Amino acid sequence: MLIVDTIAGLLGAVLLLRFWMQAIRVRPPSSVAQFTFQLSDWLVRPLRRVVPGVGGFDWASLIGAFLIVFLATSVLFFVGQPWQVVLLAALHRFLQWILYGFMAMLVIEAIFSWVNPHAPLAPFIRALNEPLLRPLRKVVPLVGNLDLSLLVALILLQIAQLVLGMLFGR
Secondary structure (H helix, E strand, O other): OHHHHHHHHHHHHHHHHHHHHHHOOOOOOHHHHHHHHHHHHHHHHHHHHHOOOEOOEOHHHHHHHHHHHHHHHHHHOOOOOOHHHHHHHHHHHHHHHHHHHHHHHHHHHHHHHHHOOOOOOHHHHHHHHHHHHHHHHHHOOOEOOEOOHHHHHHHHHHHHHHHHHHHOOO
């Protein structure tokens, strides 16, 4: 079961990253692009025949990520349950994955800023986080030349996790 969850988590994360990169128009470094597309093309390409990109969004990647979550959830937790229960649990898990993905990107950016702000992947991670942090930077002032918007974003995402848990009764 751990193997199924790990594979589903990795594939789901790659599909969500693929969606987010296209949604915010970030061009990934070639190594990240190659990894992302090679790992997810087998699912995204066939889905694009059924679900075209609309409004500049790669809906096939997002739906692919949800399908992975749905399959993993049904295998791991809800074998024999009605499909409505599995669908609701998968939706909860899918939204959790999105929030955890944003949290992970923020933590990676914080690590880069402390350890090596000029690392080759640092500008890419910064670009991925910019849509989350830009509105907060307008509200959260610098404290001693220190940008606390990252910390505020992490706290807000954790609050969103709590609210999500309350909504889904977990």
